[in-house]
Amino acid sequence: MNHTHPYRSAVATESGASPALIVLSTLLVLAIVTALSAAFSSREPARTVSAENGRYLVEKVGMCWDCHSPRDDQGNIIPERWLQGAPLPFQPTIPMPWAPVSKHIANLPTLTDEQALEFFTKGTLPGGRQPLPPMPGYRFSEADAKDLIAYLRNPIAPPKTGP
Ligand code: HEC
DSSP, X not given: OOOOOHHHHHHEETTEEOHHHHHHHHHXXXXXXXXXXXXXXXXSOOOOOOHHHHHHIIIIISOHHHHHXXXXXTSOBOGGGTTXXXXXXXXXXXXXXXXXXXXXXXXXXTOXXXXXXXXXXXXXXGGGOOOOTTSOXXXXXXXXXXXXXXXXXXXXXXXXXXX
């Protein structure tokens, strides 16, 4: 039998696939590969640790400096002692567990990066300890906690009028 299928004759020569068909299918494969790799890379975007975001979290969101920075007798922060721990100027009105002094957190001298990550994401200090009030048990995202740590390892003091 020498029957030629009408559709096949439109796209293919007797010797095989037409050049146009090969080009089209190559383009289709490329398009699929490109779409797939875009889908995978957007699922896990590359992210670099940002000390600048850490600074924003310390200065504007967590307000860490408000409790952790010593002040002069006018109530201005002392830039040379930025985040070095301070007596708190307030206390609870009812008896409760309480730390009257905050800790030195500039350069995070008491915690490794792993311990700080655990503390800032789960609120737990080494040995499963909880900080005493009024230190909040923050639950930062892992990305924000890493940014915080990067900033705290190398904090930048603002002017004495505060951040
Ligand atoms: C309302 C006041 C207050 C704020 C706001 C605050 N802290 Fe504290 N922080 C404290 C006090 C008080 C302690 C001491 C708690 C204790 O002795 O158990 C403390 C303890 C800590 C410790 C534990 C150090 C150690 O080794 O025991 C770290 C780290 C810390 N704070 C980081 C931060 C960061 C980072 C922020 C902001 C994101 C912050 N704090 C905001 C009051 C505060």
